[in-house]
Amino acid sequence: MATVPLDKTLTSDLVRDLSVSGSGTIPVIAPFTGKKLYDLPTSTARDVADAAAAAHVAQLAWFAAGPNHRRRVLLDGHDRFLADRERLLDLLQTETGKTRGPAFEEFFQGASATRYAAIAAKRATRTRGRRAGIPLVMGTRVSYR
Numbered sequence: 001m002a003t004v005p006l007d008k009t010l011t012s013d014l015v016r017d018l019s020v021s022g023s024g025t026i027p028v029i030a031p032f033t034g035k036k037l038y039d040l041p042t043s044t045a046r047d048v049a050d051a052a053a054a055a056h057v058a059q060l061a062w063f064a065a066g067p068n069h070r071r072r073v074l075l076d077g078h079d080r081f082l083a084d085r086e087r088l089l090d091l092l093q094t095e096t097g098k099t100r101g102p103a104f105e106e107f108f109q110g111a112s113a114t115r116y117a118a119i120a121a122k123r124a125t126r127t128r129g130r131r132a133g134i135p136l137v138m139g140t141r142v143s144y145r
Contacts, residue, residue, distance in 0.1 A: 006094060010087075011038045019043055019051035031097030067122045074118035081111050 018041055025039035043051070062070065081088070085107065092103040125144040132138035 006037055006091070008038075010091075015041055019047040019054070021047050028095065030094060037094065067125075070121065071118045074114055074121075078111055078114045078118065081107075081114065 020041040020043050022042065022044060024042040026042055027036045028038055028040050029035070030037050065073075089100065089103050089107055092098060092106060093100065096103070098106070127141055127143040130140045130142050132140040
């Protein structure tokens with residue numbers, strides 16, 4: 001398989017939002033040629049802690065946005081994922097050395113999981129009654145927050 005040249009803008013866009021405080025990098029090597037594709041910045045333990053804290057804040061905002069907004073965002077992400085299919089498949093092949101078939105399987109799993117989460121989340125997380133410890137005396141409801 002020939003190496004698909006990676007656009008420098010694409011790789012810089014992909015790593016732009018990583019939590020990185022230092023200047024260290026590690027090379028990403030194409031498995032089928034052994035040549036360097038690009039340098040990936042490395043994170044410190046503090047960078048990881050900062051990213052986890054930011055993810056927690058983002059999760060609270062994601063919850064507050066409500067199920068209809070989350071559904072729209074996930075479906076939009078799914079559509080964008082499909083629209084950029086060829087470039088993403090090229091990237092998967094270049095970075096992993098997979099042939100197009102297995103690369104498509106990996107791509108398809110991501111697209112289908114995103115769509116499933118968008119469609120099924122509201123139903124899967126609704127409040128429901130469950131069998132209580134003492135039937136007819138107690139009632140139990142499970143609610144996801």
